[in-house]
Amino acid sequence: MHDMSAHAHVAHHAPPTSFIRKHIFSLDHKVIGKQYYGLALVAVLIGMFFSWLMRIHLGWTNYAIPGLRLLSSNGAPGNVMTPEFYLQLMTMHATIMVFFVLTTAPFAAFGNYFLPIQVGAEDMPFPHFNMMSFWVTFVGFLVLVASFFVSDGPTLGGWTQYAPLSAVGSVGGPGEGTGVVLWAASIAIFCVGQLLGSLNFITTTLDMRTRGMSMWRLPLCTWGWFITSCMGLTAFAVLMPACILLILDHVAGTSFFVPSNLVINDQLQPHSGGSTLLWQHLFWFFGHPEVYIAIVPGMGIVSHVLITNMRKPMLSHRVLIYSMAALGVLSYMVYGHHMFVSGMNPVSSLAFSFPTLMITIPSTIIVLIWLGSLYGSKLRINTAALFSLGFISMFISGGVSGFFLAQPSTDIMLHATYFVVGHFHMVMGVAAMFGIFAGTYFWFPKMFGRMMNETLGKLHFWLTFVGAYAIFMPFHYLGMAGNVRRYQAFAPDYMQPLIPLHRFITVAALLTGISQLIFLYNLVHSRFWGQPATDNPWQGTSLEWSTPTTPPPHNNFGDQLPEVYHDPYQYGVESSVGDYVMQASHEKVDTAHEEA
Amino acid sequence: MATTVHEPPRIEEQVERHGDRSQLTSDSGNGWRNVVPPDRELRLVQEYAPPPASTGIWVALAAISMSFAALTSALVVRKGGSLDWRHFTLPTILYLNTLLLLASSVTLEIGRRRVARFMGGSKNQSASPAQWLYITLGFGLLFVAGQYAAWRQLSAEGLYLATNPSSSFFYVLTAAHALHVLGGLGGLMRVIHKLNRLTLRRSTLDATSRYWHFMDGLWIYLLLLLWAKL
Numbered sequence: 106m107h108d109m110s111a112h113a114h115v116a117h118h119a120p121p122t123s124f125i126r127k128h129i130f131s132l133d134h135k136v137i138g139k140q141y142y143g144l145a146l147v148a149v150l151i152g153m154f155f156s157w158l159m160r161i162h163l164g165w166t167n168y169a170i171p172g173l174r175l176l177s178s179n180g181a182p183g184n185v186m187t188p189e190f191y192l193q194l195m196t197m198h199a200t201i202m203v204f205f206v207l208t209t210a211p212f213a214a215f216g217n218y219f220l221p222i223q224v225g226a227e228d229m230p231f232p233h234f235n236m237m238s239f240w241v242t243f244v245g246f247l248v249l250v251a252s253f254f255v256s257d258g259p260t261l262g263g264w265t266q267y268a269p270l271s272a273v274g275s276v277g278g279p280g281e282g283t284g285v286v287l288w289a290a291s292i293a294i295f296c297v298g299q300l301l302g303s304l305n306f307i308t309t310t311l312d313m314r315t316r317g318m319s320m321w322r323l324p325l326c327t328w329g330w331f332i333t334s335c336m337g338l339t340a341f342a343v344l345m346p347a348c349i350l351l352i353l354d355h356v357a358g359t360s361f362f363v364p365s366n367l368v369i370n371d372q373l374q375p376h377s378g379g380s381t382l383l384w385q386h387l388f389w390f391f392g393h394p395e396v397y398i399a400i401v402p403g404m405g406i407v408s409h410v411l412i413t414n415m416r417k418p419m420l421s422h423r424v425l426i427y428s429m430a431a432l433g434v435l436s437y438m439v440y441g442h443h444m445f446v447s448g449m450n451p452v453s454s455l456a457f458s459f460p461t462l463m464i465t466i467p468s469t470i471i472v473l474i475w476l477g478s479l480y481g482s483k484l485r486i487n488t489a490a491l492f493s494l495g496f497i498s499m500f501i502s503g504g505v506s507g508f509f510l511a512q513p514s515t516d517i518m519l520h521a522t523y524f525v526v527g528h529f530h531m532v533m534g535v536a537a538m539f540g541i542f543a544g545t546y547f548w549f550p551k552m553f554g555r556m557m558n559e560t561l562g563k564l565h566f567w568l569t570f571v572g573a574y575a576i577f578m579p580f581h582y583l584g585m586a587g588n589v590r591r592y593q594a595f596a597p598d599y600m601q602p603l604i605p606l607h608r609f610i611t612v613a614a615l616l617t618g619i620s621q622l623i624f625l626y627n628l629v630h631s632r633f634w635g636q637p638a639t640d641n642p643w644q645g646t647s648l649e650w651s652t653p654t655t656p657p658p659h660n661n662f663g664d665q666l667p668e669v670y671h672d673p674y675q676y677g678v679e680s681s682v683g684d685y686v687m688q689a690s691h692e693k694v695d696t697a698h699e700e701a
Numbered sequence: 702m703a704t705t706v707h708e709p710p711r712i713e714e715q716v717e718r719h720g721d722r723s724q725l726t727s728d729s730g731n732g733w734r735n736v737v738p739p740d741r742e743l744r745l746v747q748e749y750a751p752p753p754a755s756t757g758i759w760v761a762l763a764a765i766s767m768s769f770a771a772l773t774s775a776l777v778v779r780k781g782g783s784l785d786w787r788h789f790t791l792p793t794i795l796y797l798n799t800l801l802l803l804a805s806s807v808t809l810e811i812g813r814r815r816v817a818r819f820m821g822g823s824k825n826q827s828a829s830p831a832q833w834l835y836i837t838l839g840f841g842l843l844f845v846a847g848q849y850a851a852w853r854q855l856s857a858e859g860l861y862l863a864t865n866p867s868s869s870f871f872y873v874l875t876a877a878h879a880l881h882v883l884g885g886l887g888g889l890m891r892v893i894h895k896l897n898r899l900t901l902r903r904s905t906l907d908a909t910s911r912y913w914h915f916m917d918g919l920w921i922y923l924l925l926l927l928w929a930k931l
Contacts, residue, residue: 230753300764307760312753338760342767350775350873358863361779378785378866383778387771 118232120659130240132232133659137239138218139552144243145210145541148201151250153618155198162186164604164611166594177258180279189279191593192261196280197249199264200288202534204295205246207399210541212337213242213302216330216402218552220306222649223327225315225667225689227660229305238305242298249291252284260284263591265392265443268362268384269369272354273376276369286355289348296345299337306334315648317669321423322688324647324673325412328426329405332433333398339437340394347387354379385444393440396533397432400500403540404429404471407493410547411475413645414490415482416684418674420474428467428474435464445513446520454513461511468504472497488562489643492543495570496536502574503532506581524584527577535573542569542624549628550642554655555635561627565620572617579606644685647673651689751904758908762915765881769919772877776870776930787865791927792854798847799924802882805840806917808833809889813910816896820903831893837913838893841886848879867931874923878916885913 121127131137161170169184180190221229229235252259257279262271266285275282310323310331323331350361354376362384363376408425412418419425441449441457475497484490506528509515519525542565549557584590588603595601641650653663667689678694680686686694780786812833819830852872855861860868888909895901 231757304757304760304764308753308757312751312756338764339767342764343771346768346771346775346877353862353869353873359869360785360863360866361775361869365785378779378783380779380782382782383775386778387775390771 117227117660130236132228132236134217134221134229134232134235135552135657135661137235138214138216140239141209141214141217141242144239144246145206145214148205148209148246152198152201152206153621155194155201157615157618158186159191159194159198160607160611160614162191162593164608176253178256180258186593188593189261190258192263192278192591193259193280193284195591196261196263196288197253197259200249200292203264203395203399204292205242205249207533207537208299208337208395209242211402211406211537211544212330212333212398213238213299215326215406215541215544215548216306216333217302219548219649220327220330221309221313222652222657222661223324223647224310224313225318225648225662225669226309226313227662227666229309230313231301231305231308234301235305238298238301240298241301242295245291245294245298248287248294252280252287252291255283255287257282258284260288262288265388266351266384267388268351268354268381269364269367269374269376269379271384272351272362272379273367273369273374274355276372276374282355286352289351289355293345293348293352296341296348299341300345303334303337303341306330307338310334315666315669318648318688322669322671322673324405325408325419325422325425326402326405329402329408329429332429333401336394336398336401336433336436340391340398343387344391347384347391350387351384382444382447382449385447386440389440389443390437392443394433394436396529397436399533399537400540401429401432403496403537403543406540406544406547407496408475409647410489410493410543411479411484412674412676413547413643414485414487414493415478416485416676417478417482418672418676419478422672422674425471425474428470431467432464432471435460435467439464442511442516445516451513458511458513462508465504465508465511468500472501472504487546487643488557488559488566489543489547491563491566491570492539492546495566495573496539496543498570499531499536499539499573502578503528503530503536507532519584521589522584523580523588523590526590527580527584530577530580531573535577539569542566545628547643548649549631550638551649551652551655551657553632553635554638555631555633556638556642557631557635558627561623565623565627568620568623569617572613572620575613576610576617579610582606641687644683646671646675646685646687648688651687752902754902754904754908758911762912765915765919769874769877769923772870772874773926776874776926779866779870780930783866785866787867788931789855789858789860789865789867791871791924791931792851794847794851794854795924798844798851799920801840801844801847802917802920805837805844806914808840809837809910809913812837813906816901816906817903820901820906831896834889834893834896838886838889841882841889841913845879845882845886848875851875871927871931874927878920878923881919882916885909885916888912 118132121131121133126132128136131140158170158173158176161168167185170181170186171184173181173184173186177190177193180187180193186194217229217235221227249259257275260266260271260280261278262281262285266288270277270281271285273281310327314320314323350359353359354361354363358375360376360379362381363374363379364381365377365379367374367376408419438460439457441453442461444457445454479494506524510519510525510528546557546562549555583603583606586603588600592600595604595607638655640652640655643650648667648669649657651667652658652661669688670691671686671688671694673688675686675688675694677684678686680690680692680694682690686692812831815833816830852875855868855871860871862869862872892901892906892909895905
């Protein structure tokens with residue numbers, strides 16, 4: 106053990122005494138992590154609710170959803186959804202899910218809580234920035250939600266906000282005026298929050314590691330968060346100026362994204378010479394890394410959870426890390442594959458197709474390492490392990506359809522269809538959600554000092570797993586059958602025969618959504634009445650299980666920071682505590698795999 | 702398969718042997734960290750861990766570079782494909798502003814060295830060590846005022862934000878840079894405040910001056926970009 110003087114001057118702050126400093130404007134990374142989790146939980150419920158409304162409308166187009174009027178002043182006359190309101194809900198569903206759930210929960214929430222503990226630090230080096238990071242993100246969320254309360258509602262342009270429709274103002278449709286401005290402002294604010302967070306994550310990982318914690322001794326989830334924060338730093342720094350340019354096209358009359366002689370609704374637009382492709386380039390330069398920002402923390406969490414439950418390390422710690430880093434680097438070179446049908450030069454399509462096919466190599470390596478490590482292991486089947494397996498399953502199922510979409514020739518046929526919707530929901534949406542669930546079931550005992558109910562957890566897993574496949578697998582079929590995305594209803598044409606399948610999906614979505622109540626109940630009930638947890642309920646080795654109390658004290662490790670003597674995953678050894686030796690243990694153990 | 706056996710590491714001894722160094726470096730705000738290797742002998746692997754302010758500022762500068770790179774590529778793309786791009790001559794005051802900003806970097810470097818000497822315990826300082834920092838602050842404020850004058854001059858010529866894509870980019874890039882300079886001025890004031898209260902850390906001083914020099918370099922880049930492209 107060594108004393109904390111080495112870092113005392115950077116991260117040390119006294120435990121707060123007032124309620125506000127303790128629970129609201131807290132500097133403690135653990136409280137901030139929980140705040141992020143809470144925000145993600147609220148956001149995911151809203152986002153899921155919107156998807157229900159859309160699904161009901163897709164299955165039964167003229168059905169009057171009781172109370173729908175309350176959500177929109179003119180989007181639901183007689184409680185029946187208008188096409189515009191459908192698109193508004195779709196846009197909000199995607200924006201909320203991508204930014205405020207898939208980015209905040211696996212990355213900002215768990216990363217904030219566990220990254221400083223896993224590197225053996227007292228806190229992040231810039232706790233004020235960390236506090237700002239959450240509250241700025243929260244303000245971003247409020248600004249987004251505020252767009253429901255402006256006269257023509259939120260924007261309907263999709264989460265990608267393609268120009269020129271997003272840049273011409275309300276002539277582009279309901280919500281394309283103030284709605285887009287609020288959307289862009291919300292995202293720009295969100296970017297500031299995530300930049301502050303990434304700054305802290307990177308600096309914590311590089312500078313705040315305790316004695317003995319070399320980079321190779323960091324657990325895989327810490328690596329996941331570190332790689333993600335490097336991506337976040339560069340991706341959000343590009344999206345923010347792009348959003349500002351978009352706002353300027355609205356409020357200052359500039360012409361960054363609106364071309365000349367554009368006529369919308371019989372009105373000649375006053376702008377000139379802007380480039381619609383420019384927005385797509387700026388957006389997707391952020392947008393593709395964002396996909397990995399959502400999934401790489403999940404990969405780290407799932408690896409961490411699986412190793413603990415397999416009781417053995419992954420086949421290769423380093424190759425897994427190199428592969429996650431390769432995903433991060435390649436994610437910047439492939440963004441053009443979102444633009445194969447945008448009218449981009451076909452040579453560019455080819456240039457983007459090649460790295461897109463390349464990126465399957467590190468992805469496949471990661472999956473093979475998981476499967477190879479699982480092979481023959483005596484996996485402890487608990488809820489966290491089940492969700493980790495579910496993650497791998499979703500990642501493979503969703504990833505395989507990516508091979509087809511990576512090639513411009515097939516993508517041209519499939520791009521505007523449900524095939525793509527199925528692909529990204531599985532590989533990014535559901536997989537990342539499973540990562541969040543795995544992390545929740547795994548770390549809940551450390552965060553709240555109580556165990557979650559395993560029986561309810563397993564029930565939740567199976568309902569969600571089967572439900573997610575029932576919802577998203579048919580999407581691929583719909584896409585191949587030519588079902589166009591973003592359509593709110595199906596006229597009596599070739600899509601008519603697909604309606605029964607849409608109804609099946611709607612029922613599956615409603616049931617899967619309802620089964621999430623089991624999770625919510627488990628979460629709330631366990632928080633207050635769950636079985637008290639021990640300090641190390643899963644017999645884990647990393648530093649979060651070495652804290653003196655559960656939940657950890659304000660400064661994580663009490664008076665003295667731990668020292669690290671072992672690789673992160675020393676399982677399958679004989680030690681005084683069992684088949685594992687903790688990173689901070691002094692014990693002399695025969696270890697076979699120490700490589701760091 | 703290599704099997705390694707752990708001796709209980711003898712940390713205390715190692716710390717003592719290198720005590721003077723860790724003392725020295727922690728005074729100057731730097732930290733050397735021991736990494737305990739898995740082999741039998743506890744070697745003192747020196748993995749250099751700079752103070753967080755030092756790493757943090759590079760990370761922040763990387764993000765800022767990305768933002769300006771995005772705006773640059775936007776400018777190149779927007780100009781490349783358009784027929785409506787109108788060239789205009791940059792206001793001459795910009796060159797004066799450039800000199801001011803360059804001068805501020807020089808004065809900041811002098812100030813930084815004096816403060817560092819002051820923090821190192823040197824007593825033969827005739828004036829307050831903050832003197833040069835105040836001068837830098839003055840130059841910085843003059844630069845921002847000069848940029849404002851450039852904007853006024855352009856608008857007097859009828860070139861507003863929305864007049865033409867070239868003027869749009871001029872205003873966006875210079876305003877984004879000026880905002881960052883204002884941030885740097887805030888940082889400088891914080892440094893002076895801490896210096897006066899004797900709570901300044903060396904790493905804070907270094908990080909702030911690194912940021913300031915970066916803003917200087919960024920401005921030269923922007924000036925060249927605007928001069929070449931507008």
